[in-house]
Amino acid sequence: MSTILDGKKIAEMRLELLKEKIEEQGLYPRLATVIAGSDPASQMYVLMKHKACERVGIGSVGIELSGETPTQGVLDAVNRLNRDPDINGILVQLPLPRQVETKRVVEAVRPEKDVDGYHPVSLGLLFSGEPRFAPCTPKGIMTLLSEYRIVTEGARAVVIGRSIDVGRPMSALLTNADATVTVCHSRTKNLAEETRRADILISAIGRAHFVTADMVKPGAVVIDVGINQLDGKLVGDVDFAHVKEIASFITPVPGGVGPMTIATLMENTCTAAEEQACRTV
Numbered sequence: 001m002s003t004i005l006d007g008k009k010i011a012e013m014r015l016e017l018l019k020e021k022i023e024e025q026g027l028y029p030r031l032a033t034v035i036a037g038s039d040p041a042s043q044m045y046v047l048m049k050h051k052a053c054e055r056v057g058i059g060s061v062g063i064e065l066s067g068e069t070p071t072q073g074v075l076d077a078v079n080r081l082n083r084d085p086d087i088n089g090i091l092v093q094l095p096l097p098r099q100v101e102t103k104r105v106v107e108a109v110r111p112e113k114d115v116d117g118y119h120p121v122s123l124g125l126l127f128s129g130e131p132r133f134a135p136c137t138p139k140g141i142m143t144l145l146s147e148y149r150i151v152t153e154g155a156r157a158v159v160i161g162r163s164i165d166v167g168r169p170m171s172a173l174l175t176n177a178d179a180t181v182t183v184c185h186s187r188t189k190n191l192a193e194e195t196r197r198a199d200i201l202i203s204a205i206g207r208a209h210f211v212t213a214d215m216v217k218p219g220a221v222v223i224d225v226g227i228n229q230l231d232g233k234l235v236g237d238v239d240f241a242h243v244k245e246i247a248s249f250i251t252p253v254p255g256g257v258g259p260m261t262i263a264t265l266m267e268n269t270c271t272a273a274e275e276q277a278c279r280t281v
């Protein structure tokens with residue numbers, strides 16, 4: 001029987017600490033979100049981010065663009081926020097509508113304001129071992145591991161998924177934390193053989209209950225990034241009911257990685273505000 005890694009509780013605790021820090025330092029960080037179109041999931045994520053801002057004392061501005069906005073329209077919005085000295089962090093909610101060139105938009109965000117950590121400069125710093133803003137989901141997972149005193153040094157970590165927002169930066173953060181990392185994806189041969197070797201197994205695939213108990217080494221730490229709908233319920237990539245019987249630690253879905261992602265975005269925004277304040281002094 002495993003210990004539940006309670007992301008909700010840890011995120012609450014960190015948001016409370018951040019609120020105190022913002023008050024003490026007299027900072028007034030400001031985050032701008034940009035959303036194009038009316039995808040309900042994206043709208044819900046943006047709303048949750050604004051609510052978290054309000055909770056900790058971060059000002060937030062929401063730019064809402066129509067789903068028909070061309071690339072240039074999104075770039076114009078980003079550039080206005082880049083120039084605005086009152087905005088410390090910019091988050092472009094992905095995915096953008098099909099006609100928008102996402103890469104150009106991501107690369108347009110000024111690296112100093114790239115609190116989502118997707119700009120090539122942010123990713124380059126992360127992979128060079130000196131991250132400034134690491135993407136919020138993998139960074140939040142590292143925080144969760146650290147809060148539960150889970151040792152990464154020398155651990156064998158397996159990450160399933162190689163996306164730029166989760167899998168790849170997760171592998172870099174674990175490498176930076178001295179784990180020995182294997183990244184698996186849809187072309188990996190004998191996936192279960194790889195996953196069974198993991199002391200720390202992280203699944204970021206997006207397939208309900210894909211990771212079954214026979215894929216997990218007894219005593220492993222299992223982190224479930226997936227968000228999937230199954231029979232009208234939100235579930236992760238991991239078959240939680242069975243895997244929890246053999247893992248040492250496991251994240252639930254919901255209430256595991258998701259809240260840590262939002263708390264990390266708040267922390268990144270605060271860091272951006274601190275850095276920008278130093279530069280203007």
Ligand SMILES: NC(=O)c1ccc[n+]([C@@H]2O[C@H](COP(=O)([O-])OP(=O)(O)OC[C@H]3O[C@@H](n4cnc5c(N)ncnc54)[C@H](OP(=O)(O)O)[C@@H]3O)[C@@H](O)[C@H]2O)c1
Pocket residue numbers: 137160161162163164165166167184185186187188191204205206207225226227228257258259261
């Ligand atoms: N909780 C949070 O805060 C949070 C944040 C971000 C994402 N998510 C969730 O995490 C999941 C992954 O997100 P993402 O953005 O990384 O997704 P993504 O861009 O679709 O990437 C999925 C990855 O999974 C791999 N994959 C797919 N099927 C596989 C299989 N059968 N065996 C092995 N690997 C397989 C893909 O391999 P290939 O590269 O070979 O195609 C790809 O690398 C989604 O459910 C998403 O909603 C949660």
